[in-house]
Amino acid sequence: MSSxxxxxxxxxxxxxxxxxxxxxxKKSLTxxxxxxxxxxxxxxxxxxxxxxxxxxxxxxEKIVTFAGIGCSSRFPYFVNTHGxxxxxxxxxxxxxxxxxxxxxxxxxxxxxxxxxxxxxGNHLVHxxxxxxxxxxxxxxxxxxxxTKKQTSPTSPVGFKTKTDPTGAIDxxxxxxxxxxxxxxxxxxxxxxxQVNHMVEMMxxxxxxxxxxxxxxxxxxxxxxxxxxxxxVPRKGGKWATIEEKKNDGTPEDALRHxxxxxxxxxxxxxxxxxxxxxxxxxNNERKTxxxxxxxxxxxxxxxxxxxxxxALLQATFAxxx
Amino acid sequence: MVSPTPPESTGGVASPQGSPRSIHDVVIRLAGNSQDGxxxxxxxxxxxxxxxxxxIMTYMTIPSTISGGPSIFQVRMGTGDILSAGDRAxxxxxxxxxxxxxxxxxxxxxxxxxxxxxxxxxxPADNRFTAVGVPITTGTVEAVGGTAKDKGKNIYTLGLIxxxxxxxxxxxxxxxxxxxxxxxxxxxxxxMLAFDAxxxxxxxxxxxLFYRFSAIDRPNLSTGRPQVTLDxxxxxxxxxxxxxxxxxxxxxxxxxxxxxxTLRAELPKYGGLFVQCEDExxxxxxxxxxxxxxxxxITGSSGPGLSLKMxxxxxxxxxxxxxxxxxVQRGGPSTGMxxxxxxxxxxxxxxxxxxxxxxxxxxxxxxxxCFYIAIEAARIARExxxxxxxxxxxxxxxxxxxxxxxxxxxxxxxxxxxxxxRPTDFKPYPLDRVTRHAPAGARLASGKYPTVTGLEHDxxxxxxxxxxxxxxxxxxxxxxxxxxxxxLPAPELTGDSTGEVLIVTWGSNWxxxxxxxxxxxxxxxxxxxxxxxxxxxxxxxxxxxxGRFEKVVVAELNDEGVYGFGQFAMxxxxxxxxxxxxxxxxxxxxxxxxxxxxxxxxxxIENPALHASVGAASHSALAVPAA
Numbered sequence: 001m002s003s004x005x006x007x008x009x010x011x012x013x014x015x016x017x018x019x020x021x022x023x024x025x026k027k028s029l030t031x032x033x034x035x036x037x038x039x040x041x042x043x044x045x046x047x048x049x050x051x052x053x054x055x056x057x058x059x060x061e062k063i064v065t066f067a068g069i070g071c072s073s074r075f076p077y078f079v080n081t082h083g084x085x086x087x088x089x090x091x092x093x094x095x096x097x098x099x100x101x102x103x104x105x106x107x108x109x110x111x112x113x114x115x116x117x118x119x120x121g122n123h124l125v126h127x128x129x130x131x132x133x134x135x136x137x138x139x140x141x142x143x144x145x146x147t148k149k150q151t152s153p154t155s156p157v158g159f160k161t162k163t164d165p166t167g168a169i170d171x172x173x174x175x176x177x178x179x180x181x182x183x184x185x186x187x188x189x190x191x192x193x194q195v196n197h198m199v200e201m202m203x204x205x206x207x208x209x210x211x212x213x214x215x216x217x218x219x220x221x222x223x224x225x226x227x228x229x230x231x232v233p234r235k236g237g238k239w240a241t242i243e244e245k246k247n248d249g250t251p252e253d254a255l256r257h258x259x260x261x262x263x264x265x266x267x268x269x270x271x272x273x274x275x276x277x278x279x280x281x282x283n284n285e286r287k288t289x290x291x292x293x294x295x296x297x298x299x300x301x302x303x304x305x306x307x308x309x310x311a312l313l314q315a316t317f318a319x320x321x
Numbered sequence: 322m323v324s325p326t327p328p329e330s331t332g333g334v335a336s337p338q339g340s341p342r343s344i345h346d347v348v349i350r351l352a353g354n355s356q357d358g359x360x361x362x363x364x365x366x367x368x369x370x371x372x373x374x375x376x377i378m379t380y381m382t383i384p385s386t387i388s389g390g391p392s393i394f395q396v397r398m399g400t401g402d403i404l405s406a407g408d409r410a411x412x413x414x415x416x417x418x419x420x421x422x423x424x425x426x427x428x429x430x431x432x433x434x435x436x437x438x439x440x441x442x443x444x445p446a447d448n449r450f451t452a453v454g455v456p457i458t459t460g461t462v463e464a465v466g467g468t469a470k471d472k473g474k475n476i477y478t479l480g481l482i483x484x485x486x487x488x489x490x491x492x493x494x495x496x497x498x499x500x501x502x503x504x505x506x507x508x509x510x511x512x513m514l515a516f517d518a519x520x521x522x523x524x525x526x527x528x529x530l531f532y533r534f535s536a537i538d539r540p541n542l543s544t545g546r547p548q549v550t551l552d553x554x555x556x557x558x559x560x561x562x563x564x565x566x567x568x569x570x571x572x573x574x575x576x577x578x579x580x581x582x583t584l585r586a587e588l589p590k591y592g593g594l595f596v597q598c599e600d601e602x603x604x605x606x607x608x609x610x611x612x613x614x615x616x617x618x619i620t621g622s623s624g625p626g627l628s629l630k631m632x633x634x635x636x637x638x639x640x641x642x643x644x645x646x647x648x649v650q651r652g653g654p655s656t657g658m659x660x661x662x663x664x665x666x667x668x669x670x671x672x673x674x675x676x677x678x679x680x681x682x683x684x685x686x687x688x689x690x691c692f693y694i695a696i697e698a699a700r701i702a703r704e705x706x707x708x709x710x711x712x713x714x715x716x717x718x719x720x721x722x723x724x725x726x727x728x729x730x731x732x733x734x735x736x737x738x739x740x741x742x743r744p745t746d747f748k749p750y751p752l753d754r755v756t757r758h759a760p761a762g763a764r765l766a767s768g769k770y771p772t773v774t775g776l777e778h779d780x781x782x783x784x785x786x787x788x789x790x791x792x793x794x795x796x797x798x799x800x801x802x803x804x805x806x807x808x809l810p811a812p813e814l815t816g817d818s819t820g821e822v823l824i825v826t827w828g829s830n831w832x833x834x835x836x837x838x839x840x841x842x843x844x845x846x847x848x849x850x851x852x853x854x855x856x857x858x859x860x861x862x863x864x865x866x867x868g869r870f871e872k873v874v875v876a877e878l879n880d881e882g883v884y885g886f887g888q889f890a891m892x893x894x895x896x897x898x899x900x901x902x903x904x905x906x907x908x909x910x911x912x913x914x915x916x917x918x919x920x921x922x923x924x925x926i927e928n929p930a931l932h933a934s935v936g937a938a939s940h941s942a943l944a945v946p947a948a
Contacts, residue, residue, distance in 0.1 A: 097610020
């Protein structure tokens with residue numbers, strides 16, 4: 001079949017001007033102006049993410065920012081990296097394809113509570129179970145904002161929305177418990193009003209070799225004002241962070257949390273609202289799917305003595321004669 | 322060990338009289354239970370044909386239950402091109418009473434009934450067939466002995482068939498050894514004992530019923546490469562590998578699963594990867610993720626699974642992401658008839674999803690074409706940066722055919738993602754050219770990185786609410802398919818180029834339609850057959866061909882619908898607005914019989930000779946001539 005060149009010619013190669021590689025900065029990482037409402041918690045998440053990338057200094061072209069659908073899922077338009085915006089709830093399997101297809105990319109997925117825990121709930125469980133190497137940031141506002149105030153999977157019982165005018169009746173998801181139960185190997189929780197903590201959590205998540213998840217309580221000022229005030233000291237709330245074990249042999253260290261301890265992590269997850277913030281769980285032992293698949297491929301190539309594509313396919317057809 | 326030449330006649334009660342009778346082709350139906358291994362008999366015959374001059378086509382039904390239950394395997398082998406699995410059987414091998422009861426009606430008058438005399442009591446008054454009782458079970462038990470019980474009945478039967486049809490024992494023996502050679506020696510020995518016993522039985526017990534396929538004469542057809550024997554799903558999987566597709570994702574569903582099983586095992590050897598996902602939506606999403614990194618990926622499913630992928634397919638159209646989607650059609654809707662054949666996903670493949678979402682749909686015509694269409698799908702997906710659907714079906718998926726080994730050195734491609742730096746004026750979605758993505762990992766000289774999105778977007782991929790841009794981008798996505806249509810080769814046209822009737826088919830109906838054409842023309846009707854592999858977009862210029870026939874009869878395996886036309890016929894009528902386009906459909910879950918297409922065509926044209934030929938019963942070529 002001939003090319004359709006006469007109608008729609010493919011782009012002609014043009015000369016490439018080499019551009020010196022400058023360090024990543026907020027300036028080079030900024031793209032479209034955010035479409036969020038003034039006062040939205042997501043602005044702080046975006047600012048923190050720029051800082052995370054500035055600290056990591058990955059090669060610019062190796063960073064991928066992806067998202068599903070929702071207010072927070074607009075995120076990739078505001079970050080100047082490779083990236084995009086997939087369909088509602090399915091950003092994790094898409095990102096798994098990116099991560100497994102190209103192991104040298106740094107894959108960040110952003111989304112909200114509806115995207116992650118409701119329509120995409122199944123994918124969250126299985127991406128965690130498979131331990132695909134990528135970082136997932138869930139900007140949880142406990143409400144459907146883009147569609148203007150319906151009950152979300154993390155809306156508390158009694159919260160009045162357009163779909164529950166007399167107050168939500170269904171028990172909400174406990175994100176930490178769900179993530180631990182699904183087998184995520186890095187589980188952390190933070191708050192959009194705590195920028196330094198947010199940067200630290202995202203940084204540790206990015207450096208984790210496996211499926212890392214950070215839940216960020218990020219207020220929707222339009223449809224659920226004050227949702228997370230219980231954890232904001234200047235609003236009279238209590239900001240309680242997880243103190244991690246230092247293994248310094250001191251008596252107080254015995255009381256600190258060991259993030260490798262899954263049972264202890266569950267206990268933290270079950271603390272009453274607003275709960276605690278920090279790294280609940282971190283497992284650096286379990287192999288990633290990326291590594292396991294690479295091992296399978298290496299073994300297969302060992303068995304076939306590294307035969308080239310043509311030799312492999314010819315050998316297959318020889319057996320079909 | 323098998324004796325390549327059977328023992329000389331012992332002068333027993335019956336021995337072959339005269340030389341074997343010459344036949345052109347034969348349809349053998351083996352009916353038993355799914356655990357009897359009758360599929361492997363079919364497999365042996367198919368591979369034997371692949372190594373001989375005979376052509377072959379098989380047809381199989383498997384129960385949709387997990388194990389057990391009646392099962393049949395039908396094989397048609399013969400001289401020259403075998404285009405369909407055959408309408409009725411010339412020989413029925415019935416292992417059980419229920420096999421006899423259920424399948425006797427599939428036997429042609431004058432055909433040969435072979436029944437296991439240990440299990441089957443045929444109707445003694447039925448003299449339409451030549452009935453031969455063979456103690457298949459006791460013969461196998463006596464030959465193999467030990468604890469094997471009646472395991473090996475299938476190989477005993479293979480021996481029986483080999484003797485009756487004078488098949489190449491040396492080649493069959495080699496195949497049996499290859500098949501069982503990996504297992505322990507006892508298994509090979511038992512198989513050969515069962516084969517020898519089956520082979521010896523006709524020699525000592527049959528007076529007649531010996532046949533030989535007529536000599537082949539097709540010097541110009543062969544490519545000089547050896548024949549290979551495989552099923553349609555394998556052909557698709559290996560075609561994708563030849564096309565350089567190294568990544569994919571899927572979810573199990575019958576009859577698609579064997580494609581993903583093959584790719585899961587094969588792709589790691591090629592440095593690739595096939596992921597089994599948690600559901601159909603995750604599978605198409607993961608495949609799109611692979612494609613986004615510049616590695617064209619494949620996903621697939623069967624009818625209901627394709628429905629689940631529709632939203633993501635809409636995204637692939639909007640984002641112009643290359644992707645291959647295989648749909649192995651089965652009877653629907655819903656779980657429907659999961660192990661039967663139907664072509665009822667055509668509209669879903671072309672028009673499913675939301676919004677204006679034009680995409681490419683191809684359909685292979687036979688097993689060999691499954692291989693080549695996979696290569697073509699990959700080429701189109703890359704060249705036009707578009708999702709391409711391959712619509713195959715349950716019939717093709719499990720059918721075994723022999724064909725010339727593909728010219729692998731000239732076909733194989735192994736493209737790497739193009740991660741070269743993109744120039745400063747790079748735009749992923751230029752309005753005046755085909756989209757070429759900069760995959761993740763490629764540097765952008767401008768320092769401005771593109772986004773891929775399901776939102777309507779500008780030339781850089783950023784969202785836009787501009788009414789003008791939506792209109793322009795919608796046109797861009799449509800125009801590239803029109804460009805493809807203009808570049809497509811003219812479809813295959815056989816028979817008369819003008820006349821009373823043109824049969825039009827797509828997908829696996831190619832073979833039966835070709836045979837139907839021969840019969841229709843024999844009845845004196847001026848007729849042609851057009852077969853379309855590219856079902857969307859259609860190649861240009863079809864209306865000129867349609868205009869040269871009084872009637873255009875579209876034969877397809879789906880329902881005539883509320884308006885009286887099958888799905889493809891409906892599309893052709895909408896496209897060409899020609900009232901002469903009419904429809905022949907059926908939904909019994911089985912492939913078209915040649916006679917059904919002939920009858921369907923006869924129903925649409927006034928031709929007494931053709932009408933007369935429809936009812937005529939055809940006698941089996943195996944019939945013993947009257948004394």
